[in-house]
Amino acid sequence: MDTGGLELEASLVPVPDEVRRRLVGPLACALEVRVERATPRAPTVLDAPLFLLRLEALEDAQRDALLRAALGPATRVGGLTRLALAAPELARLAERLPAAALLADALAVYRRPRLRPLLMGILNVTPDSFSDGGRWLEPAHACAQARQLVQDGAALVDVGGESTRPGSEPVTAEVELARVEPVLELASELVLSIDTSRVCVARAALRAGARVVNDVSAGLREPELLALTAEHDATLVLMHMQGTPRDMQQAPHYADVVREVAAFLRARAAAALAAGVAPGRIALDPGLGFGKDLDHNCALLRALVELRSLGFPLVLGLSRKRFLGALTGEELPARRDAATGAAVALSTTAGVAVQRVHDVRAARAGVELALTLTEGSAP
Secondary structure, three states: OEEOOEEOOOOOOOOOHHHHHHHHOHHHHOOEEEEEEOOOOOHHHOOOEEEEEEOOOOOHHHHHHHHHHHHOOOOOOOOOOEEEEOHHHHHHHHHHOHHHOOHHHHHHHOOOOOOOOEEEEEEEOOOOOOOOOOOOOOHHHHHHHHHHHHHOOOOEEEEEOOOOOOOOOOOOHHHHHHHHHHHHHHHHOOOEEEEOOOHHHHHHHHHHOOOEEEEOOOOOOOOHHHHHHHHOOOEEEEEOOOOOOOOOOOOOOOOOHHHHHHHHHHHHHHHHHHOOOOHHHEEEEOOOOOOOOHHHHHHHHHOHHHHHOOOOOEEEOOOOOHHHHHHHOOOOHHHOHHHHHHHHHHHHHOOOOEEEEOOHHHHHHHHHHHHHHHHOOOO
């Protein structure tokens, strides 16, 4: 994915079910590849992935035959519905079993070097955003802050004119547009992202020169947003949210938060592709804090490697979120930058492509620390 000459890691595009059936037969349709980081016993295997195959759609005899054919007669597989494979085993499976040839693509994602994540600076021109509401309402102050975010290391600035904090009420399209228009004048100078779910606001931003549309509704609020983004060949960020900002934190519930969020993002990416958005112009955001409690957020953070296996770059917005306050005991959002930097460092090691943050300098320090310690790259 390209944002004004800045490259993000674009992995593999998920193959639609109908194409999968036509190419490799029904057996492959029963294989769902999920990826997790192995729990290491030594630091040298810190980044070893485990590929988890869900085989519950197969009969026991089919499953046993499938795995023995690929992994050898000594493999004990009776009664399993999930099998963890290391990279060499997955490679053997892909080589020996024609119906599982697509699994080679999953392996290829993890053989490619990770790129340095981009920092997306947050600029809320709203009176009621949870962390910086009211600070940047004056156009001159907002434009100065946009430039400061870039000076601090942001590759792009995400401009939002409607608060999506828990309990917030929507504003009219006219109000949202009036708030962001002064900052959009910087589109010829800076790489801008428009944080909106509305077609009219996104259209104005794209016409002004914005290069990214960041939609917290993943195109569900106004579905025409997908085609509009495709028309302008812009990058589209699709985020998961359970409910709406008004009610999303009242009683969030999931049977399996990782699997449900992954399924939603996979479906919305397919919708974007169907609307004409290029594969390299799609990024996915698991939506931390949007219809999730503390356990849900932590589970998603632990599963970032798995979410990368969806095949698109990950955008992560954990900056100053309430769950960081719950973990650290810090009630004031503006004092959660240290926790944000630590979380950015950890998630960088999982391959997150874009970190959406308020304090770019603190996040940049977290990124540099993570890359230096895990990959040996100097700041």
